[in-house]
Amino acid sequence: MKKTEIKISPPGSMSFKLDEAWENRELLYFFAWRDIKVKYKQTYLGILWAVLQPLLLMGIFYLVFFRALKVSVGMSYPVYTFAGLILWGLFSSGITHSSESLLSSSQIIRKIYFPRILIPLSSLLTALVDFLVAFLLLIIILILFGQPVSWSVIYSFPLAVTLTFIASFGIGVLLAALNVKYRDFRYLLPFAMQLLFFSSQVVYSIHSFKQQWLTQLLYCNPLNGALELFYYPLKNGDINITGIMISSVSAIFFLVTGLLFFKKTEVHFADLI
Amino acid sequence: MKPVIEINQLGKKYRIRKTEPYLSFRDTITDSVKNIFRKKTENKKDFWALQDINISIGAGERVGIIGRNGAGKSTLLKILSRITWPTTGHAIIRGRLSSLLEVGTGFHPELTGRENIYLNGSILGLKKTEIDKQFDAIVDFSGVETFLDTPLKHYSSGMQLRLAFAVAAHLEPEVLLIDEVLAVGDMEFQKKCMGKMEEVSRQHGRTILFVSHNLKAINDICSRAVWMDNGKIKIDDTVNTVTTKYIESLHTGNTKITRPATQLTGAININDISILDAHHENKNIFTPGEKIGIAISLSNLSWTKNFSVGLALNTLSKGRILTDTIQLPAMDISSSIKKMIAWLPAEYLTPNTYIIDISVMNDNSGILDIVTDAAGFEIAITNTKFENLEYDYGVFSKELVWEPVA
Numbered sequence: 001m002k003k004t005e006i007k008i009s010p011p012g013s014m015s016f017k018l019d020e021a022w023e024n025r026e027l028l029y030f031f032a033w034r035d036i037k038v039k040y041k042q043t044y045l046g047i048l049w050a051v052l053q054p055l056l057l058m059g060i061f062y063l064v065f066f067r068a069l070k071v072s073v074g075m076s077y078p079v080y081t082f083a084g085l086i087l088w089g090l091f092s093s094g095i096t097h098s099s100e101s102l103l104s105s106s107q108i109i110r111k112i113y114f115p116r117i118l119i120p121l122s123s124l125l126t127a128l129v130d131f132l133v134a135f136l137l138l139i140i141i142l143i144l145f146g147q148p149v150s151w152s153v154i155y156s157f158p159l160a161v162t163l164t165f166i167a168s169f170g171i172g173v174l175l176a177a178l179n180v181k182y183r184d185f186r187y188l189l190p191f192a193m194q195l196l197f198f199s200s201q202v203v204y205s206i207h208s209f210k211q212q213w214l215t216q217l218l219y220c221n222p223l224n225g226a227l228e229l230f231y232y233p234l235k236n237g238d239i240n241i242t243g244i245m246i247s248s249v250s251a252i253f254f255l256v257t258g259l260l261f262f263k264k265t266e267v268h269f270a271d272l273i
Numbered sequence: 274m275k276p277v278i279e280i281n282q283l284g285k286k287y288r289i290r291k292t293e294p295y296l297s298f299r300d301t302i303t304d305s306v307k308n309i310f311r312k313k314t315e316n317k318k319d320f321w322a323l324q325d326i327n328i329s330i331g332a333g334e335r336v337g338i339i340g341r342n343g344a345g346k347s348t349l350l351k352i353l354s355r356i357t358w359p360t361t362g363h364a365i366i367r368g369r370l371s372s373l374l375e376v377g378t379g380f381h382p383e384l385t386g387r388e389n390i391y392l393n394g395s396i397l398g399l400k401k402t403e404i405d406k407q408f409d410a411i412v413d414f415s416g417v418e419t420f421l422d423t424p425l426k427h428y429s430s431g432m433q434l435r436l437a438f439a440v441a442a443h444l445e446p447e448v449l450l451i452d453e454v455l456a457v458g459d460m461e462f463q464k465k466c467m468g469k470m471e472e473v474s475r476q477h478g479r480t481i482l483f484v485s486h487n488l489k490a491i492n493d494i495c496s497r498a499v500w501m502d503n504g505k506i507k508i509d510d511t512v513n514t515v516t517t518k519y520i521e522s523l524h525t526g527n528t529k530i531t532r533p534a535t536q537l538t539g540a541i542n543i544n545d546i547s548i549l550d551a552h553h554e555n556k557n558i559f560t561p562g563e564k565i566g567i568a569i570s571l572s573n574l575s576w577t578k579n580f581s582v583g584l585a586l587n588t589l590s591k592g593r594i595l596t597d598t599i600q601l602p603a604m605d606i607s608s609s610i611k612k613m614i615a616w617l618p619a620e621y622l623t624p625n626t627y628i629i630d631i632s633v634m635n636d637n638s639g640i641l642d643i644v645t646d647a648a649g650f651e652i653a654i655t656n657t658k659f660e661n662l663e664y665d666y667g668v669f670s671k672e673l674v675w676e677p678v679a
Contacts, residue, residue, distance in 0.1 A: 004367075005367050007363060007364075008366070009359065009363035026401050027395050030395040030396075034388075037383070038384065107378070108379045108396065110356065110374075111356070111375045111378045112354070112378050113356050267357075267358045
């Protein structure tokens with residue numbers, strides 16, 4: 001048997017210790033499992049809330065934006081918003097929960113060592129489970145509305161989810177680390193989420209904008225690229241490849257910044273939290 | 274063979290800030306703006322919680338760490354547990370490590386006992402298959418099998434603790450770090466846990482590093498002890514040598530107080546102070562409720578009319594908590610040494626470290642002699658009544674009369 005040897009020295013190297021995170025994958029699973037269990041304990045409808053929330057919002061947006069404001073998205077409006085809302089749900093609850101995750105786990109952080117990155121990552125996995133449940137309802141809605149779906153769904157859906165996951169993880173991890181040091185960010189978060197929501201093509205379509213600069217600016221919100229990929233097999237229209245590229249670069253930028261900042265501040269978590 | 278725990282020149286510096294422990298973004302911004310215009314403001318103070326720590330622990334050794342509050346014991350354990358990082362030096366740990374800075378870390382009140390065993394075990398570094406294998410033993414040990422599928426929030430605090438201990442007792446590390454955890458829980462269960470830990474360390478040659486205020490537990494479990502004081506190692510020796518010296522240090526007044534003759538006023542001097550139990554035996558560590566007496570010997574160089582002896586009881590955290598004086602009749606030079614015992618209201622004192630000041634005054638309240646920090650004793654936590662370490666029980670423990678008023 002290989003002898004484990006732990007060397008403890010002042011912080012310096014910026015190693016990501018991926019092997020260590022992998023070694024602790026069971027803990028990641030247990031954290032996510034705990035969050036899901038706790039989230040729906042003592043609720044009557046349980047995990048059904050994961051589909052009810054986007055469903056109710058879809059109803060509101062249908063009335064406000066489609067019926068009253070006559071917004072056009074180039075396809076069935078309810079299907080469009082519902083699809084958009086569940087991807088938004090993954091993105092937003094991923095960010096919100098992971099940004100709060102370190103603070104709410106402060107007890108554990110002060111008492112035991114494990115790769116800290118598992119905490120925000122598990123929050124994201126929890127959001128992913130909710131997304132998958134809601135996704136089942138999306139399939140039902142697609143059938144009910146008789147929505148044609150092109151074959152590109154095979155690659156475009158997974159790509160959309162991956163892009164959302166990366167962006168959400170990057171922003172979430174960055175905010176989680178910032179929250180430990182500066183509690184200001186938890187008050188900033190609701191406004192940031194509003195900004196992100198209205199800059200995402202969930203209730204409208206970016207294709208309806210004529211100004212190129214505005215379109216490209218909006219794609220800096222990584223969710224817009226993901227949504228573009230997500231809508232593509234449903235819309236049977238053109239796809240904005242440049243937009244997806246901008247979103248991908250933006251997502252990777254957040255991921256790298258988030259991870260670097262997290263790594264840099266990680267050593268002080270237990271002292272600050 | 275290489276040592277299992279090797280600590281080299283380890284140091285940890287904390288920066289004490291004027292403001293809250295966490296920053297607001299505004300502070301950082303305003304500070305950096307200020308710093309552009311003026312030289313760096315010195316509103317930060319450095320504090321070394323640990324300095325020059327060198328310890329080498331071989332396989333199978335059981336080492337206890339003792340010292341007063343704030344001596345750096347917990348910081349050392351936190352660094353070895355990798356919860357916080359050292360500022361200088363390094364440490365190497367060879368072997369699978371478990372650290373118990375707390376029992377029941379990560380317990381969630383909404384989850385059932387069964388679920389919490391898995392969650393807690395996993396947080397403590399067990400693999401799922403290992404928990405599966407040990408599950409029955411853990412449940413057996415805890416004695417909560419009937420409530421296994423009840424949410425933890427419906428458990429009594431005692432049951433939660435037993436469950437937490439049961440998981441901790443079934444860890445099978447090669448190196449085990451323990452902090453204070455044995456100071457909680459009911460006595461009987463505590464003994465069971467200590468027994469289990471001793472068994473584990475003796476049979477399997479596990480290395481244990483154990484921090485505690487409970488000198489008895491240290492004596493029972495460890496073979497070697499390290500006494501830490503002000504972030505440094507004071508003595509590193511066999512457990513008997515170290516605990517004896519540690520107790521002596523709390524008990525500085527036991528030896529005769531000798532002063533240069535010039536300091537003696539010629540009236541009355543305090544010669545000797547010691548702490549006694551009910552049988553007039555010297556003792557420093559008591560259990561709650563045990564009788565505690567302070568023996569004071571006085572000597573005089575000349576005849577003195579009326580005088581009084583004062584005693585003050587202090588704790589480190591609360592300061593002076595009790596004083597009393599007694600008027601004494603004239604003391605003749607012929608009866609050169611006068612001895613008396615003051616019995617403390619020990620039945621009302623909560624577990625804590627107490628320090629005694631003794632003074633002698635003349636009838637005008639002028640001080641003839643005074644010895645501060647004359648002696649110290651400890652009331653150990655051995656009672657379920659005081660098991661919650663997070664709670665401040667105060668100094669006095671007395672049941673009150675609660676009268677309902679219509």
